[in-house]
Amino acid sequence: MPATSASEDRYVLYGAPGSGATPVHAALTLIGAQVDTVDIAPWEGDAERERVSGVNPMRQVPALRLPSGELMTESAAMLLWLGDRHPEAGLCPAPDSPLRARYLRWMVYLPAAIYSIYWVRDDPSRLVPDAASQPAMLERSAERIAHCWHLMDEQIGNPSPYLLGERLSMLDLYVAVMSRWTPTRERFYREAPRMAEAVKRVDADPRLAAFWAARFPFVAGWEQGQS
Numbered sequence: 001m002p003a004t005s006a007s008e009d010r011y012v013l014y015g016a017p018g019s020g021a022t023p024v025h026a027a028l029t030l031i032g033a034q035v036d037t038v039d040i041a042p043w044e045g046d047a048e049r050e051r052v053s054g055v056n057p058m059r060q061v062p063a064l065r066l067p068s069g070e071l072m073t074e075s076a077a078m079l080l081w082l083g084d085r086h087p088e089a090g091l092c093p094a095p096d097s098p099l100r101a102r103y104l105r106w107m108v109y110l111p112a113a114i115y116s117i118y119w120v121r122d123d124p125s126r127l128v129p130d131a132a133s134q135p136a137m138l139e140r141s142a143e144r145i146a147h148c149w150h151l152m153d154e155q156i157g158n159p160s161p162y163l164l165g166e167r168l169s170m171l172d173l174y175v176a177v178m179s180r181w182t183p184t185r186e187r188f189y190r191e192a193p194r195m196a197e198a199v200k201r202v203d204a205d206p207r208l209a210a211f212w213a214a215r216f217p218f219v220a221g222w223e224q225g226q227s
């Protein structure tokens, strides 16, 4: 895939602050592309789901309109595609890099093992119609997410200073955002102590300071916050 000048690229990103659009938006920020945002929060109810249904029949965000006009869904696919399209940004290991297999493994693990659980949580009645049973499902699914973080932490190797070693990658952006969702960043630190320093480094990256402030601010108590 030929590299293009990032500033020539214009994207439309459907999402909402703190949603799965956030790592994609962070990546586009580091790449230096132009982004128009359309804020839709489907987890807030059917009215919001309807708003996005014409763009993504899955009625979910993120969705990304590429410069070509093609519409893309699936956050991991967006991050992988952007990494390959903009090698000059250095946000992913090259196809022949020894780190590529590890990168692909964890970039797929995140949506397969963890992100997919939020579909169940975002409207518990979809799979658990009995309201009295929903708190148990919410608790157990949160525990499953925590366990998946722990398993990743045990197997990722030596994530220093970033999750793949020397360079910040799409994987860091993805984990830095998802680790703020249920069961909270505070729990993530306990489950994934090896990965904790890398995500804190992403939180504090000066190139992203204005972005975080605008799209996923670190408000008081954020490390204990739930979503």
Ligand SMILES: N[C@@H](CCC(=O)N[C@@H](CS)C(=O)NCC(=O)O)C(=O)O
Pocket: 019, 020, 021, 042, 043, 049, 059, 060, 061, 062, 073, 074, 075, 076, 111, 115, 118, 119, 122, 123
């Ligand atoms: N596989 C999708 C999952 C997207 C997803 O679960 N998005 C959430 C918001 S972060 C959503 O739209 N939830 C609303 C719902 O499922 O009703 C991806 O990786 O992009």
